[in-house]
Amino acid sequence: MKIVFLDARTLGDIPNLVKLSELGEVVFYPDTQLDEVASRIEGAEVVITNKVKVVRQTMENSPSLKLICVAATGTNNVDLAAAKELGIQVKNVKGYSTDSVAQETMALLLALLNSTAYYDAYVKSGEYSKERMFTHLGRPYWELRGKRFGILGLGEIGRQVAQIAAAFGCEVVYYSASGQTYDVPYASLSLEEFLATCDVLSVHAPLNEHTDNLLTYERIAQMKPTALLLNTSRGGIVNEVDLVRALDDNLIAGAAIDVFTQEPIPASHPYLQLKNPEKLLLAPHIAWSSIEARIRLMDKVADNIQRYLEGK
Ligand SMILES: NC(=O)c1ccc[n+]([C@@H]2O[C@H](COP(=O)([O-])OP(=O)(O)OC[C@H]3O[C@@H](n4cnc5c(N)ncnc54)[C@H](O)[C@@H]3O)[C@@H](O)[C@H]2O)c1
Ligand SMILES: O=C(O)[C@H](O)CO
Secondary structure (H helix, E strand, O other), X not given: OEEEEXXXXXXXXXXXXXXXXXXXXXXXXXXXXXXXXXXXXXXXXEEEEOOOOEOHHHHHOOOOOOEEEEOOOOXXXXXXXXXXXXXXXXXXXXXXXXXXXXXXXXXXXXXXXXXXXXXXXXXXXXXXXXXXXXXXXXXXXXOOOXXXXXXXXXXXXXXXXXXXXXXXXXXXXXEOOOOOOOOOOOEEOOHHHHHHHOOEEEEOOOOOOOOOOOEOHHHHOOOOOOOEEEEOOOHHHEOHHHHHHHHHOOOOOEEEEOOXXXXXXXOOOHHHHOOOHHHEEEOOOOOOOOHHHHHHHHHHHHHHHHHHHOOO
C-alpha cells in the first residue's frame, strides 16, 4: 500500500515519523504546492496532509485514493463533501494539541494584556535605568480576576481555555452559533449579549458555514472598547480587513491572532498595515505545535491508518 505524506516538513524533526513506514510504502515530501498534488499522489491509497489542500478535482483524478489523513484537527483544507460523494474516507486528529493551543491562547492573552514586549524593550533600551522614581506605567493593564471571559466554540480546546480562565478568577461564558448547549458551569449567551459583555473573547469554533466571517466590523463594534479578541482557531472566522479597521477605530483594545485566511500571510496583508501595531499580537500558526503535540499527532495519524487497514 502506497502512503504519500504531502508536507512532512510541517511536523518538524520528530522521532516517530518512521512509525508510518511499518504500515506501507511511505513517500515523504517535505512540502507540496497545490499543482503538484495530483502527480504526487498517483497510485496512492492513503494521503497524509497537514496544510496542503486536497480539492475535488484531485480526488476525482485519483481512483486509487481511499483515505485522506488530515494531520491536524481542522479539516478545512479538504473538500469533505467531494470526499463523501466519491467514497473517500477522511480522518482528522482531535485532541492531540488541546493543552498546547490552550497554553498558546493564554500566552498570547497575557503578552497582549500585560504589554510584555513593550516593557521588555523599555528596560533593555536603557530607559528604565534613567528613571529617577523607578516607575514607568506606560501601558496600564487590568486584572483578569472578575472579568468576563467568552469562549466562542466550547469544544475540547474551548473547555480547556475555559478552565484556565476560571483558574484566573474569570467569569466564563460561551456562545455556540450551532445552538448547542452543554452541561457545564458556564452560561450560554446569545451572540448579542456575548459580544456586548465579554472582556476577553476567545475563538475556538471550527471554521464552517456557521462561523465563516462571523466576526465582522459590525459585530466587533458591539464589543466593549476595552475588550480583547483572541483567535487561535481559524483565520476565516474573523474578517481580517474589518478587524484592522476596528482596531484603527479603537472599537476594541487589542487582538491576538495565530491563524489567517491565507497562510503564510502576504507581506501586503492588512494585519501588517495597522496604525498602531502594538494593538495586534501575531503568531505564525504555532498554537498546535509543541513537541509533545507533534509526537502525539503522528502517533494518532498512524493509529488512523492502522484502523483503516483493519477495516474499522
Ligand atoms: N491554532 C492551532 O494550531 C489549532 C490547533 C488545533 C485546532 N485548531 C482549531 O480549533 C478548532 C477547535 O478544535 P477542538 O479540538 O476544540 O475541536 P472540537 O470539535 O472539540 O470543538 C469545536 C467546538 O466548536 C463548536 N462549534 C461548531 N460550530 C460552531 C459554531 N457555528 N459556533 C460556535 N461553536 C461551534 C462545536 O460544537 C465544538 O464544541 C479546530 O476546528 C481547529 O480549526 C487550531
Ligand atoms: O487544526 C490543527 O490541528 C492545527 O491548526 C494545525 O493545522
